[in-house]
Structures are given as structure tokens and as C-alpha cells.
Amino acid sequence: MITLENIEKVYETKSQRVIGVDKVSLTIQKGEIYGIVGYSGAGKSTLLRCINILERPTSGKVIVDGVDLLQLSGKKLREARQSIGMIFQGFYLVSSKTVFDNVAFALKAAGVDRAERKDRVLELLSLVGLADKANQYPAQLSGGQKQRVSIARALANNPKVLLCDEATSALDPSTTKSILSLLKKINEELGITIVIITHEMEVVKEICDRCAVMQDGKIVEQGASYEIFANPMESLTKEFIKTVLDFQLPAKLVQNCTGTLVKLQFRGNLAEEAVVSDMLQQHSVKGNILHGKVEYIREKPLGIFIMEIIGEQPEVNKAINYLENRVQQVEVIQGVS
């Protein structure tokens, strides 16, 4: 659906040359939700804005739905933008227009006539759950409601793609959840491809099929969200994963451990099987769980546990061996292996 080829964005001022996006290539499939993660200044926002040419790349190719956008200008580009919706962290609603008129504006931009506009706006407002707010002004709405209006505006012209620029970063956790589930619903029911820029791993965990991690204008790692969570390669990715899956044990606890500390990672259905209890029954060791969590990455479970195995060394080794055969990832943190 979206193909970015060697996108480069360079800002030149008199004294210096700043590279915003450094030769990024990326393919986003039709119907998927794709997350781009990074700290501020990583270039993720610039990259996103290159997709609808709000920012014109210095070089590279932007192909959305088979159309090479950089070849377009004027009216043709405006028409192409109508099939790419966009929402922002700051909502950017027109404060002097009612909710109804804010949504109607997008339709007006596409030349939809008045009567048709009315029906469509009401339809959109009920899709985002704001049918009763049509005549209110943005100043009278909460942050979550404002974002819903901007989603309705972005969806007005039946776009194929929805770009989200930190769309939940200004919202509280529970509002974030409700906006994310609205985005998921839009993705599933309308088949719209969604690209999300965020610095919150929670967002990726909740709704992204695939994601990319950006640093200094480059993509350092990308893949299916589940794989990224289960097996992060780059240190930056690990740092981000830690915000959701952190298993730091208190130093004092680690010092006082007499047994062997292992970290187990269960994927998918395995998280539901009784691997640990089998291990304990078949070996003469004692187990003690110190930390653990099952996270659901796009509803697929990923379990991580840290346990202390206590017993005679040969038996402990056998137990670890047993675990290694049944669990995808076993890591001995402390003790003899």
C-alpha cells in the first residue's frame, strides 16, 4: 500500500546541514497497522509527513496505492491527499467551527455537495461516537473527544491510509486505550491501512501488526511487533521494550539468592501450558518465581518469568536442559550453568 524508497530529508541552513531522514526504505502492506517508534528528534514524524508530502523529501520515492506522489503537484496532489487521512497529537481542529463543520470541511475540500455532506458528517460522527456533539465547539470537548472529531475528519473522504502523528501522546492512559480501540475498529471494519508514529511502546503492543524503530533518521530495526517484543536485537529497541516489559530485580534480592536464576520466555500457546510445573515434578529441584508477567501483544500472549532453581547442581542443570527443550528462550542470569 505504501512504499518508501530511499527517502532522504535534509534541512539546509546557512551554517549547517541537518539530516532529518536518512535514506529510509519501507514497505507497508494493505490493511496492516504499522508502528514507527523512536525518541523525539529521531525523524519519525518527518518520515510520516513525507508519506502525504506535507514534507517534500529531498530525494527518494513515495508510492501510495500505486501512485508516485512526488510526481504530482497542485490539484492532483490535493486529490491524492484526500485519500490519505491524517490525525495529530495536537488535534488541530478549527476552533471557530462546530464539530459538524470541522468534519464537513474535509468533504468541502473534496467538492462534495452540501446535501451529501450533511449525511456523511452525521454518519462519521456516529462512527466515532460523537453524534450528540455535532453542534458543539472544540473548546467544549475533552481531549479524547477532540481526537475523535479529528478521526472523523480524517476519514471523511474514505481514505485508504490513515497517518497518526503521536495521536495518543496528549491523552491520558484510559483515553489512549479508547482511541486505540477505535483505530483498531476502523482498521478492521473499513480495511484502512494505518501508520502510527509514537514513543509509547504501549501503543505498539496494543494495535500494531508490525513496527520499526528509528534513531538518527534511520530505521534500526523492524519486524512483526510480537517478534520485536519477544526478541529485540538493538539496544535502543531493548530500551523501548523495557518500558512495557521490565524485569529488573532488586539488587539485594539477587545477592541473597543461593540457587540459579533463570529467565524464561514463553510464546503463544506455550504461555498457557504447565511447563514449569512439569519441570518441577520431573526433577528434584525447588522453584521459586521472583518476577513474571504475561503480556498480550496484539492479543497474542508473551510470558516472561524469572525464577530461582534450587537443588543439587547436576539436577539443576538437567532441569534447565529440560526447560530449554520446551521453552523458546531460557537465559541463565546468575549461578552455574
Place this chain on the structure above:
Amino acid sequence: MFLDSIVDLLPELNQAFLETMLMVGIGLLVALILGLPMGILLYVTDRGLFLENRLVKSVVGMIVNLIRSIPFIILLVFLLPFTKWLVDTTTGPLAASVSLSVAAIPFYARIVESSAREIDKGVIEAAVAAGASPWLIIKDIIFPEAKPGLISGLTITAISLIGYSAMAGTVGGGGIGDLAIRYGYYRYDDTVMFTTVIVLIVLVQLIQYLGDFIAKAVNKR
């Protein structure tokens, strides 16, 4: 005696008041017709906006600065040949309104530009992302969003024009300023002087009050 002289003065005061209103009215109208688009042009051709154009921006900006840097009383004299050509006279309120209008255009244009700048750039960007045409963005986003600023700007312009119109009085432009100069300055008639000052104060207060009221009424923020 005091009252008598005011009653005597009434017809002339009335005439002067109407002349001032005519001058200020014409100036405001021209400011709206030409200054408003000029201000919008200054805004939309600025860096990072949807009609970014360095050449237009700097040429228009220079013309605006040029006119604004000439003190009004000098502009008034400087424009006399142009006034003569345009309205075939150099005295009276109509002649004075030519220079008033020329001064009002760049004055209001700068106010329009700065009130447009108050709009969150993201709002404009969201409209660009929605695929709206430049004209639609100007008409449907910039105008309504800048409306409170545009109205208070018009108030400021009106009040400045009243001040300028008094200067126009010194070269025979008519209006309240003219009255004050003729009686108060040349004839040392304090009564007329005070009366005109009071009329001016009341007028300015009224305009300010009205402007604030309307600006507040259209503000939905």
C-alpha cells in the same frame, strides 16, 4: 455664555463630525478592501506556508514598510499631486480620505498578517493534509480563525484614522481636527477646543467598546 457658544457651535460641530466619519469610513473601507487581502498575502506567502513565495513576500513587505515609515503629515503633503489627479481637489474631507486610505492599507495589512499568525500552524497543516485548495483554506480556515483579531485590528485602525484625520485638518481636510485647529489654535477659543476633545474621546471610547464587543462575540475559543 459657555452654553451659548456651544449652541452656536453646534451646526459646525455637526458638520465636522460627519466629515470625520466620512474620512474614517472611507479609510476603513479601503483598508478592508485592499489591506485585508494584502495582509493575507503577506501571511500565506511566508516561509513554511502553503503559498510560500519569497519574491511576493519581500516585494509586498517592502511596499508596506515604505508607506508605514513615512510620517502621516508628510505622506499627506507628498500625496497631494496624486490626490489632485484622483479627486480633482486637494482640500475637503474627500481629498483627505485619499491619504488616509493610503496610510490605512499597510497599517491594517500588518495587523491582518499578525492576527493570521496567531493561528496554530497545525490547523493550517491539517487543512493542507485534507487536500483543501489554498482559496478554501483562506476562506474557511484563516478568515474564521483570525476573525476576532481582524475585528479588533479594524478597531485599532479606526482609532488611528481618527487621529490621522485630525492631522488632515491642518491642511484643510475638514473634520473635527480642522475645527479644533481653526478655533482652538488660531483663535484661542478654549470652549471649541474642549468640546472637540470631548467629542473625540467619546467617539474613540464608543468605537473601542463596539470593537471589543464584536470581537468577543465572534470568538469561540
